[in-house]
């Protein structure tokens with residue numbers, strides 16, 4: 001029963017800051033695909049949530065003098081609101097700080113341990129003898145060993161981006177007590193990634209088919225798969241390792257398990273245990289920065305516990321703003337909540353769709369280009385068709401569409417576009433969809449201009465023809481409009497409301513809309529005037 005179910009996920013945003021347009025890019029890309037799948041009849045479910053554990057969250061909560069739970073709850077609520085504002089339609093938006101996630105993480109760990117995919121090794125770590133605690137990398141600060149910048153964390157330098165071992169820091173200090181930390185031996189748990197070498201090589205070819213990734217993967221294999229430290233010592237905000245005192249799962253172990261917890265949370269209300277229905281199709285949408293975790297550890301872990309494997313991992317590039325990497329210092333950091341105060345959310349869905357395809361390249365949000373695409377393409381070109389023709393119908397034909405089309409061949413030609421539209425949706429080539437819709441909008445505008453229905457309606461000889469020309473243009477427009485539904489669901493709904501007596505289904509207009517009364521076209525989208533940003 002469940003083997004034709006499609007479960008789709010967007011990566012879980014790390015809950016130590018508000019969502020920005022880069023996050024929204026991924027949610028929009030996923031949401032469009034999910035809506036498309038649902039429109040064409042699949043049982044498609046969409047899951048995400050917050051990634052709520054780890055040192056950065058613990059540190060941020062400490063700085064604000066609140067508990068980590070209070071912190072993550074603040075972001076959880078803010079994310080839910082942002083997703084609602086951008087019409088992102090998750091079946092479950094859950095949290096890795098949840099009962100389900102704790103249980104599933106523990107079950108996975110015990111199973112992997114039992115099958116000897118996890119081993120124990122003594123390692124050295126910095127220890128704060130003043131407070132008697134081990135110090136995670138981010139609890140040690142010192143001089144960067146590469147560029148000598150002061151006050152850098154024990155993993156990555158924020159100035160020169162070098163990554164290193166905490167022991168390499170010059171003059172390291174404990175962030176907690178300010179004393180010089182010392183090396184101390186501690187027991188850690190490691191995941192035997194190398195045991196999955198040949199499995200992963202096979203799995204890649206099927207599930208990571210985007211060309212740009214293959215080189216990256218080869219690089220990893222050639223340098224050898226290293227065992228992965230999945231444990232952290234106290235102090236840590238995370239899930240406790242069963243049978244251990246003061247040891248926790250590293251956040252990257254329980255974060256992807258959050259996908260399954262989110263699915264389980266949703267199916268709980270139907271009394272379904274996801275472990276009993278291990279036959280669905282799982283698709284993960286992710287950014288290129290987290291390929292490593294999703295392409296190596298995650299499938300290996302799932303294989304290790306005999307859980308269903310992801311069918312596809314779909315990777316996108318970063319979002320840049322006006323040509324720059326998003327950053328607060330050059331004013332290119334745009335929070336989702338700030339964007340929504342100024343613009344219609346569906347404008348962003350339209351614009352990003354214009355730019356998104358199946359390549360892993362960075363996508364630029366260029367503000368002038370954004371205004372231009374909305375004003376001249378969406379409004380002046382596309383929506384203008386319905387605005388101008390409906391006016392003629394209302395003013396001259398008493399709101400009535402004609403009972404036949406002026407050219408039924410044209411209608412069929414437009415309808416036939418649906419085959420290519422479906423391929424574009426399936427292969428995430430949203431850019432192809434918008435380009436096609438714009439190209440065929442141009443043709444409708446030319447058709448209207450050639451026939452001049454505003455003149456035809458003034459002459460009794462051509463009066464009927466004027467009505468048929470407008471009705472034809474409206475029908476061609478409606479075909480294109482339906483194709484747009486997964487991208488701009490609200491706009492499509494609003495325009496469909498003009499045709500009260502017609503039932504629309506799916507994303508393909510099955511038959512022409514004829515001989516019915518239409519409502520006035522309300523302005524469903526206005527031009528962007530403000531270019532100051």
Ligand SMILES: [Zn+2]
Pocket residue numbers: 144145146147148149157158159160161162
């Ligand atoms: Zn540095």
